[in-house]
Amino acid sequence: MFKLLSFANAPAIVRANQKDSYFESRLHNQLLDVVKAIKGSHFVHKYPEELRTLATALYLCLTTLVGSKTLGEEYVDLVYVSRDGRKIPKFASRFGFVVAYVLFPYAVRQLLQKLKSQQSRLAQLVSGVSYMNVMDLLNLHLALFYFTGKYYQFAKRLFGLRYAFGYRVDKNQQGARGNYELLGLLIIFQTVFKNVANLRKLWGATETVQDSGDLIYRFRDQTSDVIDLADPKVLPYLPEASRTCMLCLSPMKDPSCGECGHVFCWKCVLDWVKERQECPLCRAKMRESQLLPLR
Structure with a gap:
């Protein structure tokens, strides 16, 4: 058939x-x-x-x-x-x-x-x-x-x-x-x-050096690294009370904020605004294009 x-x-x-x-x-x-x-x-x-x-x-x-x-x-x-x-x-x-x-x-x-x-x-x-x-x-x-x-x-x-x-x-x-x-x-x-x-970017962003017979890769561009606020040395200008994401209740990773100024994990707030285009705390209007990563 x-x-x-x-x-x-x-x-x-x-x-x-x-x-x-x-x-x-x-x-x-x-x-x-x-x-x-x-x-x-x-x-x-x-x-x-x-x-x-x-x-x-x-x-x-x-x-x-x-x-x-x-x-x-x-x-x-x-x-x-x-x-x-x-x-x-x-x-x-x-x-x-x-x-x-x-x-x-x-x-x-x-x-x-x-x-x-x-x-x-x-x-x-x-x-x-x-x-x-x-x-x-x-x-x-x-x-x-x-x-x-x-x-x-x-x-x-x-x-x-x-x-x-x-x-x-x-x-x-x-x-x-x-x-x-x-x-x-x-x-x-x-x-x-x-x-x-x-x-071309990889060729310019990495270099190899010989150290005790081991090959070590050194990156000049660190912008791709995850910013984890569990480390107090990362973004030290943020106070301890403000380093926890109010959505996942864990130290923020890749902290990001909207125009209202409230800060969350990038992944947490991105998932939130896909469902509701408003700040989880103050309910101010928030869109994906308005999210700003903190560096």
Whole structure:
């Protein structure tokens, strides 16, 4: 039966993923409300990444993992087929996709964040270079999708989950490409130019010296380091009573403030203003573009 179905094109796949992103966001917001009612705002602001990952996992487990369509796939009428288009992907393939798509990126982000927070400059360098390499690979994979219309996510390519139209289509609709090749070219050019600029910056920002036979990396530019107010030597002009974030109740990291002057962790206040464009303390208007990092 499935050999009669036509593989989906890039415009249909993009529309399905846009719809899925919208419904994932709705589920994430509802999950935040439930967790906030049970555990409080402090828990929500302490684990934003984990809650977002949980929302994505719930969405995919309730749809793809059990063999149902996501709401985006239902909207465009897409079905999963194997690489050759003749079979329905087995549970093992769907399970592997969900794990790779949800948990692997989270684990990589946590690992890179731990490396970046270490005092070793070498660990921070490895973290920065690894992050750039991962993002570049994902961007190049996206460019490949725009050229071929196959596998919007890398995890789907890895486990062989392709999209096909759930209905008979004419040749004109199947061949519609939507000028996505231009987007692919732009991504490739952007990646190349960005890496050239990063290499020049890295060449000028690092130097190597030989000290007791060990290679030490010294950074002249320290602006990428995390500013942690747990260290009293960091931003010493801030009094001790003002160094705690009122959202996470921990010493601030990357302190930032709005026009009202109240200071919070950058990540905490950013997550807050995405939901409510007001200061958590005085309720003054606050937008993402108005947040000022303290250095």
